Amino acid sequence: MRRAISITVLSTVAGLAQADNINPFSCSDFLNFNGNQAQTNLLLNASKETLSWNWFRCLNQPAPNGLDRVWETLKPSDQVYLADGAKPTPYGAPVTLPAAVTQAAGKIPGMNLNRVFHNLNATLQVDGLPLEMGGSVPESQRGKPVRFQLLMSESTFDYIVDQGVYNMNGQQALTGDLNFPATSWEAKAGWLWIGSDTTYQAQLANDGYYIAQAYYQNQDGTYEVGYAALSALHVINKLVPGWVWTTFENVNNHSYTVTNDIPPKPMTNSTGPTPAAALVNTAFQAAYKDLSRYELIGTQLQTSPKLLANSQLESAFQSQSSCFACHGTAAYSKDDGYFNFALGGDAGQGGIVYPTDPVPASDFKGYHKLDFVWSLKRAQWQRP
Known part of the structure; x- marks a missing residue:
């Protein structure tokens, strides 16, 4: 009992100290752990929740262009795993928007072509x-899906390009396991689509959602262009060999997203905030008003906690959601393709079950491990 109390007190004190207006945590080079991985590991061991919030705070600081947030400048996966399997353009290279998107954006008040336009392609x-929108959304958005995107840091991107695994040809040619550098990061963002509805946009802004410019392509090839509200953000990095898994949500998501029950119910998170996250949330939300409606659900190191989910990104299987266990199955075989992490048969008891404990190494015979990076599954075969 004494040990449990001491850890809780340590977490609380660390959270309060870090969330002070004079926050000693430096965002200057945080994606590279400020050049001191050992010191960052000490912070992780002292309070992984406090460190997660500091990363979230740094990711949401203004980018060098003064228009976007830092995390918005990460490279989206659709610019890495190209449809024709070609080599992607260098990290940070400008990407031309589809002409139809640029044209439509020019007709929407407030749109700025110098800002990022997020391609919400999933x-x-x-x-x-999908997770459906409902509750307090306008009738025009009711039943439509929450959209999301994957992004990666320069270290992650460079390793993928250097290894040639940005297409299926490169993955097919693998002769060993992948091993990403420690400074690798990935992010997965969930979005509520707004479009050009200014009343709805103001409502979401009032509820503390970050509003960004976005677009997506319809099945008929046309584009939808407008605004979107950030409902969720997964953030992971390889500070430790098993990666650090952290996830944030807007506290008002239950008002805008619903379950697949009949009738639908408000979507909530059954895995958190964890007790340690809740303590740190209070301190950081009070200190950083622009992020005050976002909360850390939890931070997972290996199987602690055993379950961690984001209600916007793992909605219907939160009771089986383990970032570490599921991503630990990322593997590819020349003969069998990607490893199937959904457990069937006796383990699945007639249905589908996702692993919440590490899968035995013997199950990966004939596979090359992809170092927890399942985004590689988006790669395509290179076309002649």
Whole structure:
């Protein structure tokens, strides 16, 4: 009992100290752990929740262009895993928007072509199902899916390019396991689509959502262009060999997203905030008003805590969601393709079950491990 109390007190004190207006944590080179991985490991061991919030704070600081936030300048996966399997353009290289997007943006008040336009090109979660919007959303958005995107840091991108695994040809040619550098980061963002509805945009802004410019392509090839509200942000990095897994949500998501029950119910998170996260949330939300409606759900190191989910990104399978265990199955075989981490048969008891404990190493015979990076599954075969 004494040990449990001491850890809780340590977490609380660390959170309060770091969330003070005179926050000693430096954001100057945080993506490279400020050049001191050992010191960052000490902070992780002292309070992983405090460190997670500091990373979140740094990611949400203004980018060098003064228009976007730092995390928005990470490279989106659709600019890495190209449809034709070609080599991607260098990190940070400007990407030309589709002409139809630029044209539509010019007709929407407030749009700035010098800011990032997020390509919200995904709606299906790991289980193959979307999360629907509902509750307080306008009738025009009711039943439509929450959208999301994947992004990566320069270290992650450089390693993928250097290893040639940005397409299926490179993954097929693998002769060993991947081993990303310690400064590798990935982010996964969940978004509520707004479009050009200024009343709805103001409502979400009032509820503390970060509003950004975005677009997506319809099945018929046309584009939707407008604004979107950030509902969730997964943030991971390889500070430790098993990666650090951290996830944030807006506290008002239950008002705008719903379950697949009939009738639908407000979508909530069953895995957190964890007790340690809740303590640190209070301090940081009070100190950083622009982030005060976001909360840390938890930070996972290996299987502690055993379950961690984001209600916007792992909606229907939160009771089986373990970032570490699921991503630990990222592997590719020349003969069998990607490792199937969904457990069937006896383990699945007639259904689908996702691993919450590490899968035995013997199950990966004939596979090359992808070092927890499942985004590689988005790679395509190179076209002649």
